[in-house]
Amino acid sequence: MIPLSYFLVFAAALFCIGLYGVLARKNAIAILMGIELMLNAVVINLVAFWRFRSPESITGQAFGVIVFAVAAAEVAVGLALFISIFRRRNSIAADEIDLLKW
Amino acid sequence: MTVMHVVFLITAVVSLGGAVMVVTARNLIHAALWLILTLFGVAVMYGLLSATFFTVVQVVIYIGAIAILMIFAIMLTRRVRQEPGSNVNKGWWLAGLIALLLFTSLVWMLSSWPGFQTTLQELPQDFDSIQVLGTALVSPEGYVIPFEIASVLLLAALIGAVVVAWERKS
Amino acid sequence: MSDPVNSIAAWLRAIFSGWGLSDGLITVILALLGVVILATFVLVVDILLVWIERKMVARFQDRFGPNRVGPFGIIQPIADVIKLLIKEDILPIGADKFIFNLAPIIALATVLLLWAVVPLAPTVIGADINVAVLYVVAIGSIGTLGIIMAGWASNNKYALLGAFRTVAQMIAYEVPMIIALLVPVLLARSMGMQTIVAAQSPWYIFVVPLAAVILLVSSIAELGRTPFDISEAESEIVAGFHIEYTGMKFGLFYAGELLHALTVSALISTLFLGGWRGPFVDQVPILGPVYLFIKAFLVYYLIMWIRYSFPRVRIDQMLGFNWKFLTPLALFLLIVVAILDKVLAGVPTLWYSLVMLGANLLIVWGTLLILRKYARTERIRIGEERPVAVSPETDVKELVGQE
Numbered sequence: 001m002i003p004l005s006y007f008l009v010f011a012a013a014l015f016c017i018g019l020y021g022v023l024a025r026k027n028a029i030a031i032l033m034g035i036e037l038m039l040n041a042v043v044i045n046l047v048a049f050w051r052f053r054s055p056e057s058i059t060g061q062a063f064g065v066i067v068f069a070v071a072a073a074e075v076a077v078g079l080a081l082f083i084s085i086f087r088r089r090n091s092i093a094a095d096e097i098d099l100l101k102w
Numbered sequence: 103m104t105v106m107h108v109v110f111l112i113t114a115v116v117s118l119g120g121a122v123m124v125v126t127a128r129n130l131i132h133a134a135l136w137l138i139l140t141l142f143g144v145a146v147m148y149g150l151l152s153a154t155f156f157t158v159v160q161v162v163i164y165i166g167a168i169a170i171l172m173i174f175a176i177m178l179t180r181r182v183r184q185e186p187g188s189n190v191n192k193g194w195w196l197a198g199l200i201a202l203l204l205f206t207s208l209v210w211m212l213s214s215w216p217g218f219q220t221t222l223q224e225l226p227q228d229f230d231s232i233q234v235l236g237t238a239l240v241s242p243e244g245y246v247i248p249f250e251i252a253s254v255l256l257l258a259a260l261i262g263a264v265v266v267a268w269e270r271k272s
Numbered sequence: 273m274s275d276p277v278n279s280i281a282a283w284l285r286a287i288f289s290g291w292g293l294s295d296g297l298i299t300v301i302l303a304l305l306g307v308v309i310l311a312t313f314v315l316v317v318d319i320l321l322v323w324i325e326r327k328m329v330a331r332f333q334d335r336f337g338p339n340r341v342g343p344f345g346i347i348q349p350i351a352d353v354i355k356l357l358i359k360e361d362i363l364p365i366g367a368d369k370f371i372f373n374l375a376p377i378i379a380l381a382t383v384l385l386l387w388a389v390v391p392l393a394p395t396v397i398g399a400d401i402n403v404a405v406l407y408v409v410a411i412g413s414i415g416t417l418g419i420i421m422a423g424w425a426s427n428n429k430y431a432l433l434g435a436f437r438t439v440a441q442m443i444a445y446e447v448p449m450i451i452a453l454l455v456p457v458l459l460a461r462s463m464g465m466q467t468i469v470a471a472q473s474p475w476y477i478f479v480v481p482l483a484a485v486i487l488l489v490s491s492i493a494e495l496g497r498t499p500f501d502i503s504e505a506e507s508e509i510v511a512g513f514h515i516e517y518t519g520m521k522f523g524l525f526y527a528g529e530l531l532h533a534l535t536v537s538a539l540i541s542t543l544f545l546g547g548w549r550g551p552f553v554d555q556v557p558i559l560g561p562v563y564l565f566i567k568a569f570l571v572y573y574l575i576m577w578i579r580y581s582f583p584r585v586r587i588d589q590m591l592g593f594n595w596k597f598l599t600p601l602a603l604f605l606l607i608v609v610a611i612l613d614k615v616l617a618g619v620p621t622l623w624y625s626l627v628m629l630g631a632n633l634l635i636v637w638g639t640l641l642i643l644r645k646y647a648r649t650e651r652i653r654i655g656e657e658r659p660v661a662v663s664p665e666t667d668v669k670e671l672v673g674q675e
Contacts, residue, residue, distance in 0.1 A: 002110055004220040007151070008212055010114050014121055014144075016205040021125035023197030024190045029176055033124055033137050036168065040144050043156070051151045052220045058238045061231065062245040064156060068163055069252040073259035075168045079175040080263035086179040087269075095191065105296045131424065135371065138417065158406040166413020170439065173420055177432070232402060232463065 007048035015041035117143030322349040332580040359519035366427040375422035376524035393560030423513035434512025449490035451602035455483035469547035499582040541567035
C-alpha cells in the first residue's frame with residue numbers, strides 16, 4: 001500500500017511551496033495564502049503520523065483539530081487587519097507599509 | 103499500482119500544481135480559486151488517511167469559510183487601477199532557493215529515519231474515529247483544556263476582528 | 273425480487289468477474305453506474321419539479337398555469353428546456369471566461385453531490401459515511417462558492433452586489449442550520465444517515481418539532497427562496513448574481529435551485545420524518561424510495577406554500593432575524609435537548625419522547641411570550657406622535673404643541 005514516506009514528502013513539498021509564497025509575494029493576502037498552505041501541510045503531517053505510527057491514541061487528530069481552529073482565528077483577524085490598513089493607506093503591498101522601518 | 107496509488111498520485115499532482123499556481127498567479131482572485139483547488143486536494147488526502155472527519159471539516163472550514171473570507175477581502179482591498187510591475191519581491195530567487203533547500207534537507211533527514219517506510223496497518227473494523235475524537239476532546243483525561251482554550255481564542259478573534267474592521271464614523 | 277438494486281448489483285458483479293476484471297475495478301465500475309443512474313433519475317425529477325412549481329404558483333394565484341403544451345401542460349418543461357438550449361450564449365465583455373462558465377456547473381454539482389448521502393432504502397444508499405450530516409454542511413458551504421464565482425465573473429456591479437448579499441445571507445443562516453442539524457444527531461448518537469433513520473422509532477418531528485421548524489426556516493434561507501429571496505429581487509437588484517447568464521447556464525441555476533429545494537426536503541424528511549420508514553418496508557425494501565419521495569414532496573409542498581404566501585424580507589431584517597432570534601433559539605434548544613437527554617437516560621422511549629415534546633412546546637410558548645412583549649413595545653413605539661410633513665413657513669412647534 002502507500003507507505004508513510006509518500007505523505008511526508010507531499011507535506012514537505014506543500015510546506016516549501018507555501019514558504020516560497022510567504023517570502024516572495026508582495027500582496028499581504030497572497031502572503032496569507034502561503035501561510036494557509038503551510039498550516040495545511042502541518043496538519044497533513046500530524047494526521048499521517050497518527051494514522052501510521054499510533055492509530056490507537058487519538059492525539060494526532062486532536063492536535064489537528066486545534067490547529068484548524070487556530071488557523072481560522074488567525075485568518076479572520078489577519079484579514080480584518082488588512083482591510084483596516086487598506087482603508088488608511090490604500091495599499092496592502094507588503095513593501096509599501098514600511099512606516100516603522102528605520 | 104493499486105487504485106490507492108493512482109488516487110494518491112492524481113491528488114498529489116493536483117494539490118501541488120494548484121499550490122504552485124497559488125504562489126505564482128498574478129490575478130489574486132485566480133490565486134484564491136487555485137487555493138480552493140489545493141484545499142480540496144488536501145481534503146482528499148485526509149480521506150486517504152482514513153480521517154473522514156478531517157476531510158469534511160477541511161471543506162467546511164477552509165473552503166466554506168476561510169477561502170470565501172479571503173475572496174471577500176481581496177474584493178474589498180482592490181485598487182481601482184491594476185498594479186503594474188511584478189507581484190513578487192526583489193529577492194524572489196533567494197526565496198525559491200531557500201524553499202528548495204528546505205525541501206531537500208527535509209526529505210534527506212526523513213529518509214535516514216528508520217520509520218520512514220512504515221506501511222499502513224489495518225484499523226480495527228469497529229474503530230469509530232469520530233467517537234474516540236469526540237470523547238478525547240471533552241474528557242478531563244483527554245484534551246478538554248486545549249479545546250476550551252481554543253474556544254476562548256476563537257471568541258477573542260471574533261471580537262478582535264469586529265473591533266479592528268469597524269468603520270469609525272467621526 | 274424484493275431488493276432489486278442489490279440483486280442487480282450482485283448479478284453485474286458476477287458477470288464482470290466472469291470477464292476477468294479485478295475486484296477493485298468492478299467496485300469502481302459499479303459505483304460509477306450507480307452514480308449515473310441516481311443523477312439521471314434526480315435530474316429527470318428536476319424537470320418534473322419545474323412543471324409542479326408553475327402549476328402550483330398558478331393555482332395559488334387563482335389561475336390555470338401552463339395547460340396548452342400536452343395534457344395539463346406536462347410537456348411545458350421540455351418546451352422550456354428547448355427554448356433555453358437555443359438561446360444565444362452571451363459572454364459579457366471583461367468577464368472571466370473560465371470562472372463564468374464554471375459557476376453554474378458548480379451550483380448544480382453541489383446539489384447533486386447531496387444525493388450521495390440520502391438513504392433511499394434500508395439497503396440502498398450512495399455512500400454510508402459516518403459523518404453524513406457534516407458532509408451536508410460541507411456541500412452547503414461549497415454552494416456559496418459557486419455564487420461568489422458567478423457574481424464576480426460577470427463583471428457587473430449589480431451581480432457583485434447581489435452575490436455579496438446572497439453569500440452574507442447564506443453564511444449567516446448556516447449557523448442555526450448546523451445547530452438544528454445537531455439535534456437529531458444528538459438523539460440518534462451518530463452522524464450517519466442510515467443510523468439516524470433506523471433510530472427514529474417515533475419520528476423525530478414528534479420528539480423535537482422545534483428543531484424541525486428551525487431547520488426548515490434556515491434551509492429556506494439557505495436556498496434563497498421567498499421570503500428570503502433578496503438575491504433575486506427583480507425590483508431591487510435586477511436578478512442578482514445570475515443577471516448576466518443566458519440560455520442553458522441560466523437554466524442550470526434555475527433548475528439547480530428547484531432541485532436544491534427538493535434535496536433539502538428529502539434531507540428534512542430523512543432527519544425528522546423517518547426517511548424510508550413506513551409500513552412493510554422491512555420485507556419489501558423497494559417501498560423505501562416511494563415513502564421517502566412522498567414525504568419529500570410533502571415538505572416541498574410546504575416550502576412552495578410558504579413561498580407563495582409571504583412577502584419579501586429586507587436584508588437587514590433578515591440578518592437581524594437570524595442573529596437575534598434564530599441562533600439564540602437554536603442554541604437554547606440544543607442545550608435543553610442535551611440536558612434532557614442525559615437526565616432521561618434510562619427512561620423508556622414513550623416517556624422520553626413525551627418529555628422532549630413537552631420541553632419543545634414549553635420553549636415555543638416561552639418564545640411566543642417574549643415575542644408578544646417585544647411586539648407590544650414595538651407597536652407602542654410606532655404609534656407615538658410623529659411630526660407630519662408641512663410647508664416651510666408653518667411653525668412646527670405650534671403644531672406639535674410646545675414640547
